[in-house]
Amino acid sequence: MTGVFDAQAVLFDLDGVLTDTAAVHRRAWSALFTEFLPAVAPDAAPYTDADYFALVDGKARAAGVRSVLASRGVSMPDGELDDPPGAQTVHGLGNRKNVRFTEIIRGDGVEVFDGSLLLVDALAAADIPMAVVSSSRNAVLVLDTVGLLNRFVVVIDGVVAHDERLASKPAPDMFLSAAQGLGVDPVRTVVIEDAVSGVEAGRRGGFRVIGVDRGTGASALWAAGADVVVSDLADLLVDRRRSAASREI
Template identity: 50%
Template sequence: MHPFENPFRHGAEAKRHALRHFRATLFDMDGVVTDTARVHAQAWKELFDAVLEQIAGSAQPEFTDSDYLSYVDGRPREEGVRSLLAARSLQVPEGTHDDGPDELTIHGLAARKQGFFEAVLDRDGVVVFDTAAQLISQFSAEGIPTALVTSSRNGREVLRRAGLIDAFDVIVDGTDAQQLGLGGKPKPDMFLYAADQLGVEPQDSIVVEDAVSGVQAARSGNFGMVVGVDHGEDAPRLKRSGADVVVSDLAAAKLQTRTTRPFDPLWVLAYDSFEPEEESTREVLFHMANGYWGTRASYPGTVADATHYQGNYIAGVFNRLTTDLMGKSVETEHMVNIP
């Protein structure tokens, strides 16, 4: 890797992305594509309101929307249980994946939450955000790759009910993460795996998230742009967690103006590593000119040294030198590097 960072990787200000066209978009599901965040919130509330007093042996404050956003939103089920119990200074045994919903273990409580979720989903169904569906459809029509990345192990079932199971090029859900050994959000593993499956670099991709843990995952994965979606009052936390922009509706992000379909590989010359001994040749190969003005390619921020040689040239501007060579006068012309 070259020592100079890609300036689009870690920019905190959205305006730094204004001139960048990205190659793919990765969407979270709950709260971004489908309005199932409220289903999860209700399921978590039913779980914790039922068991916290039993675990603590004394009365406990009820589970609130703030608890949901702070401790469980966007996390795998088991991580959500661990996080909330730790916040209340409570503990239960870890248990095993085979624990049933009646077991007071991490895995047992996760299984019970799943039962509550399925009941609420059966009762209320799946609501899709119209602007998200329209954007995904537009990307598909234009050949722009998309991925759905969700910690939920119900991901594919929710997408089937929403009629979106075939809308994405890649789907990575909680079941995939478990089978592949991928860390859950806020670790970036799932997003990085999805980008790899799409065949794009993280810095060339946009991530759309509504959860703090998801925004943190995208930021730590060095994705080119992170868009936070806030349907309530969580915008400041999303921004603090690393979102470049926060919108209440995806239409406001104008992602269709920030993305473009990938180039045909046959028309792309790309290097994936930095080789100092090859840099001079690469600077020539990536030289850009229009017949009047030419600029030698170079990494941003570099200075002329033994590896790099920046250059700007204008047609008709050159040095004419006369050299005495073995008794003969030899005249040569050299393009001048314009300051």
Template identity: 55%
Template sequence: MTASAIDVRWTDHAAVLFDLDGVVTPTAEVHMRAWSDTFNAFLALPDAPGGGDRSPYEPGDYFAHVDGKPRYDGVRDFLTSRGITLPEGQSTDPGDALTVCGLGNHKDVAFNEVLERDGVDPFPGSVALLDHLRGLGIPLAVVSSSRNAPAVLAAAGLSDRFITVVSGAVAEELGLPGKPSADTFVHAAEVLGAPVERSVVLEDAVSGVRAGAAGHFGLVIGVDRGVGADALLGAGADLVVSDLAELVPTSEGGI
């Protein structure tokens, strides 16, 4: 179902919860490059431990195993898909440690290097929707698996748009399981004082859409930035758009 087939009457909803990477900012591309560099460097090691399939990491691996998940969960799921076994390690492991945490930390360093060097501009359509929702006075939150969400929002100049940011770091601090569990979205709605059945979830990742559906949110909107509309609908999205500008009313009485 596309946005043209359903009216999104924003004033019927009490809160809107945005994923960040791929929904508000195009940082999903930065994450994809950072993951590719990290996994392919590991897979190419001549004496890498863990056995399993050492063929190169591909973009499809990102969407199937990593997209939208907390960093270490993404590492575990990708390694499992290849039959590779590594020790868990510690969150303090350096980026060259051959552990789940070491690989995750290597990716984090790579991501921040690209963000600091290149910055990030938000999607214009996403800013248009944020402007519209601000005009309506609807409270907004970011719910992101990334620990870097506050830094990304600051780089994009959008920190003041959201009442709360439930990042990967916040989820870890509160002991909340990451997507596809609904817990981080539920927590954000609670902070905003909004019931889940009157809250909207905006997600571009299958895992995030599944989280919105699992939490029985009032409306789950998939944003197709490459994973495919069918996959998002199959995961539980109520409708799918290719850009958030499609959700901004163009005339009185519109969506």
């Protein structure tokens, strides 16, 4: 079905694939724009979760801010990466969102999807190297919080992307950097993503792509170029067991 256990390596997105932090991001983005947009664009449509999936999901923080502002006809200077959260700049708004995100993480914690953990364990047992490729600048914090940081040979996150000047998803640069770090061929490597921008990035990089439907919609993931779409990564283990059973018959 997917060939995930035949891959040279597996590259996971983080938010919405391994951990339920996508829900935390949705809450943080909603808090930001529900407060901010009425002040600068009072006649604009209210921000909704549909905006998250269409304009923000899978993108670097600043790119998400720009997309939402542009959708409401609002322009704003980028400012600097370390702008304070109160600054009226793209980076200032992004940092304001991040304050809310870390508040939620510290207050409520982070959940790992059970099926995703089962797949990580099975891949580790099969000696298949894994990496995390996430646009989030909080990826290391989240992985460390849930005790998964040492499971991944390579982590390419928003911090690495900025430092190494890697274009963010839907460009394939971050996935290609992870493949290079692992010493594997993209064509023989699997990307697992829940965002349209991430699926597109994997496809553009020449990877095999598994889409995980956590709310984006299977049709959108297929349209973006996913080779397979599942609702839970445990489905990949079911498929592996069926293949093994058929070989024994």
